Amino acid sequence: MEQINEPVWQKNRDQEGPARTGRILETIHPRAIFFKTQEVMVNIMTVYIIVVLAAGLGKTLLDARHLLHMMDGEGFTFVVAEILSFLVMLELFRGFVDFFSTRRIRLHTMMDPAILFVVREVMITLYRDEAKGPSWEVLTGFALLLVSLGVIRTLAVRYTPGS
Numbered sequence: 580m581e582q583i584n585e586p587v588w589q590k591n592r593d594q595e596g597p598a599r600t601g602r603i604l605e606t607i608h609p610r611a612i613f614f615k616t617q618e619v620m621v622n623i624m625t626v627y628i629i630v631v632l633a634a635g636l637g638k639t640l641l642d643a644r645h646l647l648h649m650m651d652g653e654g655f656t657f658v659v660a661e662i663l664s665f666l667v668m669l670e671l672f673r674g675f676v677d678f679f680s681t682r683r684i685r686l687h688t689m690m691d692p693a694i695l696f697v698v699r700e701v702m703i704t705l706y707r708d709e710a711k712g713p714s715w716e717v718l719t720g721f722a723l724l725l726v727s728l729g730v731i732r733t734l735a736v737r738y739t740p741g742s
Contacts, residue, residue: 621679628672639665656706663699670695686735694728697721 642661671692678684701721704713 625676625679628675632669632672635665635668656703659706660699660703663695663702667692667696667699687732690728690732690735694725694732697724697728701725 639661643658674685674688674692677688701718704717704721
């Protein structure tokens, strides 16, 4: 009588000939194949992230020419926005690499790019509307968002699953 819970690679062990399961399935566990495949994919994604970051840095450096062409405030605002966007992208990819190394998503590492993105938007809004300034509603919304993201990040660090 055949056992139901017996894995496929262990069935037909006593049989000889073509019906016998191949030696590869007998010696390699499917989980080992999965983790090795995952490791290869993570290495490929890490190389891809490095290429994307290099391209983003190149684009940011090339966009600095706008500063020379437009000596007014708009050129400066554009360059500052590009640099801050690159920093957000860098922080986001750092979170991805952290995920690849720990094999789990940490809330506090995902909150860092979110906080940096909100700070980027605040700075762009302040530079863009320099003459009249942003409305108090916009500033209040950004302030509440930053405070809530800061509280969430603090709680995520304070109450980690391991503590």
